[in-house]
Amino acid sequence: MKQFFIYALVGLFLTACGGDPGDGGKGDKKDIKKKVAKKVDxxxxxxxxxxxxxxxxxxxxxxxxxxxxxxxxxxxxxxxVITNGRNTMTPFKGLLSDAKIKAVAEFSETLKK
Ligand code: HEC
Incomplete structure (x- = not known):
């Protein structure tokens, strides 16, 4: 399922860029990497x-x-807590990668008043 999701993302990305005329230089691969890294939002x-x-x-x-x-x-x-869950909170271990759990934990810090 996770793998499918990644393929779907990559597929979408390739389709989105497919129409670009010209722009097939060496910079492309780096751009893709940057954008994929940014996906951990x-x-x-x-x-x-x-x-x-x-x-x-x-x-x-x-x-x-x-x-x-x-x-x-x-x-x-x-x-x-996010990884292992607590009482009624679902564990996200199998759902999200470590990097994603860290990213969402960091985001939850910004909710503090
Ligand atoms: C099914 C509902 C549910 C979902 C979905 C859920 N949580 Fe929770 N969360 C809870 C409950 C209930 C608690 C309190 C658990 C307890 O009382 O021990 C909790 C507690 C927490 C705590 C501990 C806070 C503290 O100070 O003790 C954090 C952090 C947290 N959740 C973050 C998240 C994040 C980030 C996500 C998404 C990845 C998430 N939760 C998704 C229900 C949920």
Whole structure:
């Protein structure tokens, strides 16, 4: 499933660039790498996986979700909660890569008031 997603992304990307006339120089590969690296966007991951319980601003508290705007956990502790879950919170170990978990944990820090 994860692999499919990656292929789908790469496919989309190649299709999007396919129409560009000319521009087939050496710089292309580097650009692709940059764009793929940029895909690890904590905010995007948060919107995709976390808003259902924590809400856009982190304070929705659906299904007893912790108010992230008042969280006192360190970044590492957040990474641990996101990775392994806690009580009703789902573990994201199998769903998100380590890099993505770190990115979304970093994003959740920005929700603090
Ligand atoms: C199914 C609903 C649900 C989803 C989806 C969910 N959470 Fe949670 N989250 C919870 C609940 C419930 C708690 C409180 C757990 C407890 O009481 O032990 C929690 C707690 C946390 C905590 C601990 C806060 C603290 O200070 O103790 C963090 C950090 C967190 N969630 C981040 C995330 C992130 C980031 C995502 C998305 C990758 C996410 N959560 C997705 C329900 C959810």
């Amino acid at each position: 904590g905010k995007k991951i948060y919107r995709q996986y976390c808003v259902t319980c924590h809400g856009v601003n982190g304070d929705m508290g659906a299904s007893g979700a912790f108010d992230l705007t008042t969280s006192k956990l360190t970044l590492d502790e957040k990474i641990a």
